[in-house]
Structures are given as C-alpha cells and as structure tokens.
Amino acid sequence: MRFNSQTSSDGVTEQLFTLGEIPGVLWTPEGARGTRPLILMGHGGGQHKKAPGVLAGARRFVAEGGFAVAAIDAPNHGERPKDPEFLRIAGEMRAGMAADEDPSALVAAMHSHLAGPAVAEWQAVLTAVQQLDQVGTGPVGYWGMSMGCGLGIPFVAAEPRVRAAVLGLLGSTALDDTAARVTVPVQFLVQWDDALVPREQGLALFDALGSAEKTLHANPGNHRDLPSFETDSSLRFFTRHLTRHLG
Amino acid sequence: MRFNSQTSSDGVTEQLFTLGEIPGVLWTPEGARGTRPLILMGHGGGQHKKAPGVLAGARRFVAEGGFAVAAIDAPNHGERPKDPEFLRIAGEMRAGMAADEDPSALVAAMHSHLAGPAVAEWQAVLTAVQQLDQVGTGPVGYWGMSMGCGLGIPFVAAEPRVRAAVLGLLGSTALDDTAARVTVPVQFLVQWDDALVPREQGLALFDALGSAEKTLHANPGNHRDLPSFETDSSLRFFTRHLTRHLG
Incomplete structure (x- = not known):
C-alpha cells in the first residue's frame, strides 16, 4: 500500500493511496490514532472513488462519527483502464437507454462482469487499511448505492468482517440468491420514482435480503434525488451497529 | 378543561384531564414554562390514551426533545362509553378475524364511523392545550399508528395547525382521497409481515399521501413488532420539522 498525497480540512484528513493496481482514498479524523470502526464506500456506475455522493457521506461519517472511511475506484472506473467486455456492455447500455429500453438485464450483466x-x-483493501495504526481491526460497515449495491451485496455476503451495510437504489432480481446470503443488519434505500430501477424490483431486492434486521427507507424522487437526511440516518445506523457506547 | 391529577417522574410531568366528555393526558418536561412544540398522539384500535406504544413514545419525546405531548381516548375507547354502531362493527370484526377473513373492509368501516x-x-383538544402556559401556540405534530393513522389522516388533512406527522400500520384504500389532501411532511411506517395490513395496501397508502416530502420506513415483523429504533427516528423527524434550531 503506497500513499501518494495527504491533505486535511475541517478536521478530516484525506489520503490518496494505491494498493497494487487499485487507486483508493482513506478519510480519517485529523490527528487520529488507534483503532476505530471503518466504513467502506462503493460508488455508482460511471462514477469514481471521490464522486460527490461518496465524498459528502464520507466526510460526515468521519467528522461526526469518528469513523475511518475508505473508497476505491471499482474495476473499469475512475483512473483505471477499461477492458473490452466492459466497453461492450457499457455501449449496449447507452444504446438501450437512448432507445428507452428497460436497462435491468444489462445492469445485471455489468455488475456480474465486475x-x-x-x-x-x-x-x-480491507486487510491493508486495517493494518494502519489510525484504523486497526475495529468493526466494519459497507455503504453502496446503485452499482455500489450491486457489487456490495456479493462483497457483504462473502466477507464476514462486514457487520452492517447501507445499500439501495438497485433492484436486479439476478442478485436475489446472493442477497439471501446477506445476514448482517441492512438499511436499504429506495427512490419511489426511480426511472432506472422499477419500484417493485427495489422492494423485491429488500425482500430478498436474508438479514433478520433490515429496514427499508423509501423517498419520493428519481435515482439521483436521495434526500440529504438519509446521510444523517446512515450515520446513526452505522453508529448503532459499529460502535459500542452509543445506542 | 379540568385537570384531575398530576405526577412527575424522570423529568416528565403527566397530567390527566377532561375536556367536556373527552378524557386526556398531557405530558410536559417537569417545571416547563413557556411555548414549546406539541405532539398529538393517537392510539390504536381497542387501546387507550396511555397504551404502552403511546406512553413510551410520549415520555421520550418530552424527555429527549423537550416537546409537550397530548393523547386522548378516541370515541368508544378507554374510559368512554360505547355506542351501538361501534359494538356492531367491533363484533363483526371479531367474528371475521376468528374466521380468518381479510378485515380491511370492516377496519375501514370502523374508522369511518369514528x-x-x-x-x-x-x-x-389542540385549541385547549395550546392555551396552557407550558404549551402555547408552537408548531404541532401528529403521531398515530393503525387506528391512530386511520383517524389521523382525516385530522391532519383537515387541520392546518399540524405541520408534520408520523403515520402508518394501515393500508385502507378507502382513505386514498383523504390521504391525497395531506400535504405536510410525513414519516410512514410499514411492517413488512403485517398479518392485519397487506403489504401492498400499506405501500399504496404511502403512495396516496399528497405530501411532497414523505419517507417510508419498512421493517420485518408483524403488526405489533415495530422496532424501538423507530421511536428514535420519529423523535428526530419531529425535531427536524417542529423545532427551529436543529437541522
């Protein structure tokens, strides 16, 4: 793991790193030392590790919750090279959306490829970040919307170190079997008028999650209209599940 | 308005009152003086003004939020006499539920009667309570689940003094036209495995609300299994919408 830059503002330190070929970013409270809970944040399709939705959440989780937060560019995203299969599926998605077709099958194919x-x-990345003195091996959460949910569900299902997740803005039924293997507490977000994700498919993916404790938050508006109070709610959810002293 | 008793514990003062034939209870912070936001809480069917769900929420809203909270026995409930039509519908509901029939139509008839x-x-009650020195004419919220939602939707639709509401555990489609006239911010609760309220009917009632800002919270479990963290969430919702200084 190699650190390439470090800046601090408003009490939050941001460090850009690479781990092998993976470009990433780590946010921690300025001057932080010792173990703390960690939140991994997965960005949406076509976005990158410092997309506005990730950045806004990350800075609040660090500044108000004392968490460490890490984000990486997903394969074929951000600073990373694009492979031919990714370019083929992405081209079909653009053509399908221009023709007003339901993109669900292509979205599922893309997530499956990645x-x-x-x-x-x-x-x-989780293993490497937890070796840092200011992170350590504390409780781990995952946050990801849209493609960050599509890649997050297989990750959370496979990774026992993750103890709680905020997911949503996705409804692919291809994920149902994997979602059934998610057993940690989940807060799941649905946009009620999402033009990319049919409402029924979003509700069905929530229904498919295997978690005994799961809570659905739905709000009016389209795919990108997530209200800012859901960031407050995510912060409280992670605080409830990843910290010992707060209820 | 006549006060019949006053007790205080854990910083919360509870006063039982009657307004004409209506038995009620008012909770305020111990020693409170001056204007504060008020939350009106409507109990469920067959319950009363001090039912456990009302009482637990009321004491937290007062102790942690500094609100005043008022609850009353709904018509035909608690200490109040029962009329023949109420007894007729209640008898049909009991018989229908014993026979495992869908109670939706009888629930709607009962709420319509009341x-x-x-x-x-x-x-x-709102007018009378706001004349008290320790309440005053501050912002007003309404909280009601199940029958408290069925009677609350017509109240919130009719009453411009109410500025925000937490509603839920109901799905009667007979309420859709009234729900469309609710325009204040609403937090709406659905129990995902509610044996009394079909999931689709609960989602449809949320959909029917006319409010530009409305948020749906759904959790696994049956009608009475509302998780306690939803009380925290209701407190934050009312704080966001009824107090000036908190965001």
Missing part, C-alpha cells in the same frame, strides 16, 4: 474482481479487491 | 367525532375532538 463483481468477481470487485469483491477480491475490497477484501484486499 | 373519524367525524375524532377530528372535531382533536381540534378542540
């Missing part, structure tokens, strides 16, 4: 390497990369 | 007087009573 999930194998994405899960392995998150596991490697 | 809504007229219930709305007028809440309006009178």
Whole structure:
C-alpha cells in the first residue's frame, strides 16, 4: 500500500493511496490514532472513488462519527483502464437507454462482469487499511448505492468482517440468491420514482435480503434525488451497529 | 378543561384531564414554562390514551426533545362509553378475524364511523392545550399508528395547525382521497409481515399521501413488532420539522 498525497480540512484528513493496481482514498479524523470502526464506500456506475455522493457521506461519517472511511475506484472506473467486455456492455447500455429500453438485464450483466474482481479487491483493501495504526481491526460497515449495491451485496455476503451495510437504489432480481446470503443488519434505500430501477424490483431486492434486521427507507424522487437526511440516518445506523457506547 | 391529577417522574410531568366528555393526558418536561412544540398522539384500535406504544413514545419525546405531548381516548375507547354502531362493527370484526377473513373492509368501516367525532375532538383538544402556559401556540405534530393513522389522516388533512406527522400500520384504500389532501411532511411506517395490513395496501397508502416530502420506513415483523429504533427516528423527524434550531 503506497500513499501518494495527504491533505486535511475541517478536521478530516484525506489520503490518496494505491494498493497494487487499485487507486483508493482513506478519510480519517485529523490527528487520529488507534483503532476505530471503518466504513467502506462503493460508488455508482460511471462514477469514481471521490464522486460527490461518496465524498459528502464520507466526510460526515468521519467528522461526526469518528469513523475511518475508505473508497476505491471499482474495476473499469475512475483512473483505471477499461477492458473490452466492459466497453461492450457499457455501449449496449447507452444504446438501450437512448432507445428507452428497460436497462435491468444489462445492469445485471455489468455488475456480474465486475463483481468477481470487485469483491477480491475490497477484501484486499480491507486487510491493508486495517493494518494502519489510525484504523486497526475495529468493526466494519459497507455503504453502496446503485452499482455500489450491486457489487456490495456479493462483497457483504462473502466477507464476514462486514457487520452492517447501507445499500439501495438497485433492484436486479439476478442478485436475489446472493442477497439471501446477506445476514448482517441492512438499511436499504429506495427512490419511489426511480426511472432506472422499477419500484417493485427495489422492494423485491429488500425482500430478498436474508438479514433478520433490515429496514427499508423509501423517498419520493428519481435515482439521483436521495434526500440529504438519509446521510444523517446512515450515520446513526452505522453508529448503532459499529460502535459500542452509543445506542 | 379540568385537570384531575398530576405526577412527575424522570423529568416528565403527566397530567390527566377532561375536556367536556373527552378524557386526556398531557405530558410536559417537569417545571416547563413557556411555548414549546406539541405532539398529538393517537392510539390504536381497542387501546387507550396511555397504551404502552403511546406512553413510551410520549415520555421520550418530552424527555429527549423537550416537546409537550397530548393523547386522548378516541370515541368508544378507554374510559368512554360505547355506542351501538361501534359494538356492531367491533363484533363483526371479531367474528371475521376468528374466521380468518381479510378485515380491511370492516377496519375501514370502523374508522369511518369514528373519524367525524375524532377530528372535531382533536381540534378542540389542540385549541385547549395550546392555551396552557407550558404549551402555547408552537408548531404541532401528529403521531398515530393503525387506528391512530386511520383517524389521523382525516385530522391532519383537515387541520392546518399540524405541520408534520408520523403515520402508518394501515393500508385502507378507502382513505386514498383523504390521504391525497395531506400535504405536510410525513414519516410512514410499514411492517413488512403485517398479518392485519397487506403489504401492498400499506405501500399504496404511502403512495396516496399528497405530501411532497414523505419517507417510508419498512421493517420485518408483524403488526405489533415495530422496532424501538423507530421511536428514535420519529423523535428526530419531529425535531427536524417542529423545532427551529436543529437541522
């Protein structure tokens, strides 16, 4: 793991790193030392590790919750090279959406193409980040919307170190079997008027989660209209499940 | 308005009152003086003004949020006499549920029978309670589950003094037109495995609400299994919408 830069503002330190070929970013409270809970944040399709939705959540989780937060560019995203199969599926998605077709099958194909390497990369990043003095081996959470949910469900299902997850903005029925293997507490977000994710498919994916404790939050609006109070709610959810002293 | 008793514990003062024929209870922070936001809490069918779900929420809203909270016995409930039509519908509901029939139509008939007087009573109680020095004319919220939602939707739709509401555990489609006239922010609760309220009917009632800002919280479990963290969430929702200084 190699650190390439470090900056601090408003009490939050941001460090850019690479782990092998994976570009990542770590946010911690300025001057932090010792073990703390860690939240891994997965960005959406076509986005990157410092996309606005990730960045806004990460800074609040660190500044208000004292968490460490890590994000990486998913395979074929951000600073990373693109493989031919990714470019083929992405081209079909663009053409299908221009023709107003239901993108669900292509979205599922894309996530399926990326999930194998994405899960392995998150596991490697988790191991590396927890070796840092200011992170350590504390409780781990995962946050991911849309593609961050599509790659997050296989990761959370496979990775016993993750103890709680905020997921959503996805409804692929291809994920149902994997979702049934998720057993940690989940907060799941649905946008009620999501033009990319049919409402019934979002509700069905929530239904498919195997977790005994899962809670659905649905709000009016389209795919990108997630209200900011859901960031407060995610912070409280992670605080409840990843810290000992707060109820 | 006549006060019949006053007790205090854990920083919360409880006063039993009657307003005409309506028995009620008012909770305020011990020693409170001056105007504060008020939450009106409607109990479920067959319950009363100090039912456990009302009492637990009321004491937290007062102790942790500094709110005043008022609850009353709904018509035909608690200490109040029962009219023949109420007894007829209640008898049919018992028989129908013993026979494992869908109770939706009888639930709707019951709420329809009670809504007229219930709305007028809440309006009178609101006016009377706001004349007290320790309440005053601050912002008003309404909280009601199940029958408390069935009587609350017509009340919130009719009463411009109410600025925010937590509703849920109900799905009667007979309420859709009234729900469309609710325009204040609403947090709406659905129990995902509710044997009394079909999931689709609960989601449809949320969908029917006219509010631009509405948020659905769904959790696994049956009608009475509402998780306690939803009380925290209701407190934060009312704090966000009824107090000026908190975000």
